[in-house]
Amino acid sequence: MTDTDKILEELKEADAYCWKWQGKQAIDFGGKMCDVDLLVQGNRQDEITERLKDAFRCFMEKWPALQEHLFDSLIEYYNEEERFSYGPEDEEEAEDWWPEIETRDALLKAVTLESIVISEDFMMDEGRRIYLLFSRIWGGEDLEDNGIGVCFINETIDEISYKDIAF
Numbered sequence: 001m002t003d004t005d006k007i008l009e010e011l012k013e014a015d016a017y018c019w020k021w022q023g024k025q026a027i028d029f030g031g032k033m034c035d036v037d038l039l040v041q042g043n044r045q046d047e048i049t050e051r052l053k054d055a056f057r058c059f060m061e062k063w064p065a066l067q068e069h070l071f072d073s074l075i076e077y078y079n080e081e082e083r084f085s086y087g088p089e090d091e092e093e094a095e096d097w098w099p100e101i102e103t104r105d106a107l108l109k110a111v112t113l114e115s116i117v118i119s120e121d122f123m124m125d126e127g128r129r130i131y132l133l134f135s136r137i138w139g140g141e142d143l144e145d146n147g148i149g150v151c152f153i154n155e156t157i158d159e160i161s162y163k164d165i166a167f
Contacts, residue, residue: 025116030067030108037115041123052118055128059116062155069157070132070150071104074111077148077160078138087140097140110137111148117166127154131166 012022025038040048059066078101087097101107111134119129134148149165151158159165 027063027113027116029113030071030104032108034113036113038118039115040118041120049121051121051124051128055124055130056116056118058128059130059152059155066152066155071107073157073160074134074148074150075101075103075107078107078110081160082139098138101138111135114147119166129153130155133163133166 020040023038024035026033026035040052083098084094088094099110101110113132114135115133117131117133119131123129130152132150136147145163147163148160149163150160151165
């Protein structure tokens with residue numbers, strides 16, 4: 001049994017409608033260890049299948065190498081999709097809403113990795129699907145908890161959008 005299998009076996013049944021199991025996972029994000037939520041979406045058999053275990057195992061094995069591309073992709077997403085896309089019209093107020101994020105260090109000050117979501121079994125037909133969910137400091141107060149969601153398929157970024165892409 002691998003360490004990732006042991007982690008998944010220690011998950012508790014969740015009360016949420018979006019996932020079946022939940023727990024915590026220690027992970028290095030940008031050189032800093034943090035505890036994030038580990039969420040597994042349910043399936044009809046009410047079990048964590050080998051397919052789900054394999055998705056998590058492969059993702060965790062490749063995680064150290066995935067981060068640099070993730071940082072670059074998040075910076076690009078912010079600057080090309082989100083920055084100045086909404087918010088106040090006043091220039092000074094807009095600058096407060098939309099900080100300059102061009103470097104890894106600036107990104108790490110602006111986002112917090114909150115959750116790893118292992119997708120439902122039937123969603124794995126096109127490959128191993130894992131989501132990362134982030135909170136962020138830009139764009140005013142996030143009353144709707146939109147944050148950022150990153151979808152990985154076979155440990156490659158497939159999409160970056162709001163958190164709800166994972167649900």
